Amino acid sequence: MMKNHGKKLQWLLNPNWQGIYQNTPVLLLALIIGVLGGYGAVLFRFIIKGVQFAFYQHSVDFLEFEQMIPWYIIVGIPALGGLIVGVLIRLGAREAKGHGVPEVMEAVALRDGYIRKRVAIVKIMASAISIGSGGSVGREGPIVQIGSSIGSTVGQWFKVPRKHQKTLVGCGAAAGIAATFNAPIAGVLFALEILLGEFGVSAFSPVVISSVMATTISRHYFGDFPAFIIPAHEIQSLWEFLIYPFLGLLCGLVSVAFVYILYKSEDIFDDYVKIPDFIKPALGGFLLGLILLKFPHVFGVGYGGINLALTNQLPTLMLLALCVVKILATSITIGSGGSGGVFAPSLFIGAMTGGFFGSCAGMLFPNIVANPGTYALVAMGALVAGTTHAPITAILIIFELTGDYKIILPLMVCCIISTLLAIAIKRGSIYTIKLRRRGVDLSGGMEQNILQQLKVKNHMSSILSTINEGATLNLIMEMFKKTNVSYLHMVDANGHLTGIISFRDIRPILDEEIPPSLIIARDIATLEVKTITPEDSIQVALRLMSSKGISQLPVIKDKESRILVGCLREKNVISAYDNEVSQREMQ
Numbered sequence: 001m002m003k004n005h006g007k008k009l010q011w012l013l014n015p016n017w018q019g020i021y022q023n024t025p026v027l028l029l030a031l032i033i034g035v036l037g038g039y040g041a042v043l044f045r046f047i048i049k050g051v052q053f054a055f056y057q058h059s060v061d062f063l064e065f066e067q068m069i070p071w072y073i074i075v076g077i078p079a080l081g082g083l084i085v086g087v088l089i090r091l092g093a094r095e096a097k098g099h100g101v102p103e104v105m106e107a108v109a110l111r112d113g114y115i116r117k118r119v120a121i122v123k124i125m126a127s128a129i130s131i132g133s134g135g136s137v138g139r140e141g142p143i144v145q146i147g148s149s150i151g152s153t154v155g156q157w158f159k160v161p162r163k164h165q166k167t168l169v170g171c172g173a174a175a176g177i178a179a180t181f182n183a184p185i186a187g188v189l190f191a192l193e194i195l196l197g198e199f200g201v202s203a204f205s206p207v208v209i210s211s212v213m214a215t216t217i218s219r220h221y222f223g224d225f226p227a228f229i230i231p232a233h234e235i236q237s238l239w240e241f242l243i244y245p246f247l248g249l250l251c252g253l254v255s256v257a258f259v260y261i262l263y264k265s266e267d268i269f270d271d272y273v274k275i276p277d278f279i280k281p282a283l284g285g286f287l288l289g290l291i292l293l294k295f296p297h298v299f300g301v302g303y304g305g306i307n308l309a310l311t312n313q314l315p316t317l318m319l320l321a322l323c324v325v326k327i328l329a330t331s332i333t334i335g336s337g338g339s340g341g342v343f344a345p346s347l348f349i350g351a352m353t354g355g356f357f358g359s360c361a362g363m364l365f366p367n368i369v370a371n372p373g374t375y376a377l378v379a380m381g382a383l384v385a386g387t388t389h390a391p392i393t394a395i396l397i398i399f400e401l402t403g404d405y406k407i408i409l410p411l412m413v414c415c416i417i418s419t420l421l422a423i424a425i426k427r428g429s430i431y432t433i434k435l436r437r438r439g440v441d442l443s444g445g446m447e448q449n450i451l452q453q454l455k456v457k458n459h460m461s462s463i464l465s466t467i468n469e470g471a472t473l474n475l476i477m478e479m480f481k482k483t484n485v486s487y488l489h490m491v492d493a494n495g496h497l498t499g500i501i502s503f504r505d506i507r508p509i510l511d512e513e514i515p516p517s518l519i520i521a522r523d524i525a526t527l528e529v530k531t532i533t534p535e536d537s538i539q540v541a542l543r544l545m546s547s548k549g550i551s552q553l554p555v556i557k558d559k560e561s562r563i564l565v566g567c568l569r570e571k572n573v574i575s576a577y578d579n580e581v582s583q584r585e586m587q
Contacts, residue, residue, distance in 0.1 A: 026164050030171045030206030033154050034213025037147040037175025041214065042221050044124055044143055051132025052300075055081065062134070062299035063308075066292075074134075074296075075289035081133025082285030085126050085339055086278035092122035097337055100127075100145030101194070102434040104173060107152070108166050108195055115152035115169070119145065126339035130281075136288060136298045136329035140180050141341020147176030147214075148195075167203045170196045174207045175214035182218060182226060186397035187211040193390045194431065226401045229307045231373030239368045244378065244410040247357050248417030251379050254353050255346070255386025255418060256425045258327050262342070263433060265335025277337060284336025291329050297322055298329040302348040309351040309376045316359040323352035342430055346387045347380045354379025378407065378414050386418035389429035456541055457534030459576040460555045460566035466491050469498060473519040476501060489554055489564055490525045497554055497564045499525030531556045532568065542573050 049059040055077045058065045066074070089097045100123060107115045127142035151172025155165045170191035178187030188204070188211045196203055269280050291298065297305035305322060308314050314322070330345040358375030361368075369375075377398060385394035394415045399408055422429075428436055465483045467476060469492055479488055480503070490499040505524045531554050532541050541553055555566040 025158075026160070026167065026206050027209055029154055029158060029160065029168060030209040031213060033147075033151045033168060033171040034175045034210035035217065036150045036154070037172050037210060038179045038214035038217030040124075040146050040150055041143050041176050041179035041218060044128065044139060044146060045222075047124060047128040048132050048139065048300075051081075051128050055133050061304035062296055063304045066296040066299070071293055074292050075286065078134040078285035078289040078292070079282045080285070081129050081135065082281030082283070082336065082338060083279065084133075085130050085135075086281040086337055088122065088126050088129070089337070089339065090278045092118065092126070097126075097339060100141040100339075100341060102431045104145055104148040104169065105195060105431055106435055106438075107148070108169055114156070114165070115149045119149045123149070123339065127341075130333070130338045130340050131300050133285065134288060134292060134299050135285070135333045135338045135340050136291075136300070136302070136326065136345065137333050137338060137340020137342070138301050138344025138347075139341060140177060140343035142339065143176035143180050144173045144190075144195075144341070147172035147174070150175075151210075166196060167206050170203060170207050171210035174211040178211040179214040179218035181397060181401065182215060182222070182224065183397050183400035184208075184211040184215040186393060186400050187214070189393045189396050190390070193393050194388060226403075228303065228401060229310055230402050230404075231310050231312075231371050231377060236370035237368045239365075240370065241410065241413075243361055243365070243369065244413050245417055247354060247375060247379060247410075248382055248414035249421060250357055251350060251353055251382035251414060252386045252418040252421030252425070254323065254349060255383050255422050258330075258346070258349055258383075259387055259422075259426065259430045259433065261327050262331045262334060262430070263437070265331035267335075269335045269337065273336075281337040284332045284338055287332050287336075288329055291325060291332075295322060295325045295329075298326045298348070301344045302326065303344070306348055306351045306376075306380070309355040310373045312355075312371070312373050314352075314355065316356060319352045319356040319359065323349055323356065326352065342387065343384065346383045346430075350380035350383030351376040353383065374407070374410075377402065378410050381411050382414040382418040385415035386422040387430040389419055389423060389432075391415040391419045454538040454576050455534065456532055456536045456538060456555060456568055459538065459572045460534065460568045461572065462566045464489055464564060464567055466564065467501070467521055468493075469520070469522045469525075471521045473506075473524070476506070476521060476524075487552060488521075489567070490521050491564055495564060496562045497529065497531065497556055498522075498562075499527045500529050500554065501525045529554060531559075531562070533558060534565065538573055538576055541568050545570060545573075 053059040056062075056065070056069060056073070103119075104115070123142050123145050127137075127139065131137060131139060148169045149172065151168040151170070152165070155168040160168065173195050174187040174191035176187070177190045178184045181187075188207050191207050191211075192203065196207075269284070273280055273283065275283070297308070305314075309319060309322075326345060326348050330342065333340065334342070354376035355372055357379065358369065358372030361375070362372055381394040381398035384397070385391040388394070395408070395411055398411055399405075426433075465479065465485045465487070466489045467479055469490055471479075476488065486502060488501040489497060490501060492498050499522065501521060501524060505526060530544055530550070532544065534555060534557070544553060545551065552567055552569040554564060555568055557563040557565050
């Protein structure tokens with residue numbers, strides 16, 4: 001008996017089984033997040049329908065009832081919805097503004113996946129009102145932020161280690177995408193490729209579980225159907241494969257134009273529209289309402305318009321017009337401060353671009369080109385790839401929607417070409433550009449993210465070597481001998497930094513026949529001094545040190561007063577980084 005018990009104990013202590021036991025809690029939490037994320041996506045879709053019914057007395061696609069709505073309602077309701085969204089975001093959570101995914105990426109990169117608990121609730125209401133009232137945005141970005149917030153909240157409740165907190169955020173994002181498109185593989189790839197940036201087993205396994213659970217819940221309520229009406233795909237001729245690369249190039253150009261106009265719209269509303277921020281979404285809604293009078297296809301998520309393009313029910317010139325109009329409508333909605341995603345608009349713009357391209361190609365090569373709807377479908381993936389710089393996710397989501405392997409070859413070609421061209425023309429995706437405008441650069445990897453989180457005020461030295469502007473050369477030399485420092489900070493009578501003195505500044509005058517008593521600090525100091533403030537990040541300081549070839553920086557209270565409060569040395573930066581890395585490895 002003892003021998004059998006010993007064998008059983010040895011089996012349980014097998015290192016492979018220990019690994020499973022260690023990961024079991026995370027997998028269970030991923031299961032919970034998948035359920036909550038799935039129900040969050042279902043709830044969000046029902047709330048959107050409820051909001052739309054409250055505003056328009058209809059919950060079906062806008063194209064089915066827009067002719068029954070008076071013009072002043074079409075113009076006024078988006079403005080009213082924008083006003084409600086602006087007030088809600090201001091009072092609830094500022095993170096709910098915009099398309100949501102960049103905020104999640106920032107939380108993963110800089111705050112180890114920590115997202116405020118109220119964000120999910122505010123985002124649900126703000127985005128539902130924005131979309132339900134007519135805002136030309138998508139529900140995918142909000143659902144990603146909602147799911148990620150759920151994942152972060154679950155991780156905070158159970159106090160998971162820091163290394164697992166990010167994974168749980170990815171689980172929530174995957175659950176949202178999977179439930180929205182009925183595409184579990186695309187949900188997994190979105191979380192891993194765009195948010196987490198890693199494909200290791202430790203992250204992959206929980207994300208898969210969440211994605212599968214959310215998809216199961218979504219199918220229970222909405223059925224196992226694709227999000228769009230998928231055209232039958234067929235290869236008319238092998239020569240057609242020579243046409244698809246040009247579609248990829250066109251999609252790359254259009255995706256860059258979309259990203260540029262989107263952020264240009266934000267700049268215009270921020271810099272030139274001089275009204276309170278919470279009123280700006282109302283102005284954007286009013287402008288959108290004017291657009292809807294002529295082009296109702298761009299209402300809300302626009303899935304009705306996409307289906308028309310996929311089934312060849314739109315004229316060629318209308319396809320081109322809707323491509324341009326959707327870019328403007330989405331840019332106005334988000335630029336003015338509305339809440340909603342850019343994923344669905346990318347799909348819409350891609351469908352119109354591909355439909356237009358396919359129609360033109362059919363006119364030029366009638367015996368080669370097949371169904372123009374197929375070009376619309378392929379371009380949907382190519383536009384998403386070009387805007388997000390995530391070709392794998394784009395390929396998988398379109399492939400899952402169709403379930404047709406024959407479309408994979410043109411889809412892969414167009415997505416890759418679109419992504420490469422977009423990257424060559426403009427640095428950053430539709431998500432990362434928003435972060436770079438805030439000073440957050442995710443391309444630098446973990447080191448840059450760590451340095452971005454560390455503040456100068458927590459690592460600077462308050463022990464300073466200062467000297468008055470009128471100090472003589474003899475006094476300066478004496479200060480260098482006593483303090484054993486490389487730099488002296490020159491200040492005026494009020495303690496304001498006015499210059500800096502190093503040995504290099506003194507060396508040129510040592511051979512001159514000028515009495516030391518006639519030379520004062522201001523004569524030899526470097527007056528153009530690079531400075532930082534306590535609220536700057538260590539990353540900013542290190543970049544400034546590297547660009548100027550200096551080993552320390554004066555820290556001033558603020559740029560206006562220039563009161564000297566400390567000094568940051570290169571060794572302080574190295575020590576701060578080493579300590580932070582050590583703490584992360586221990587958690």
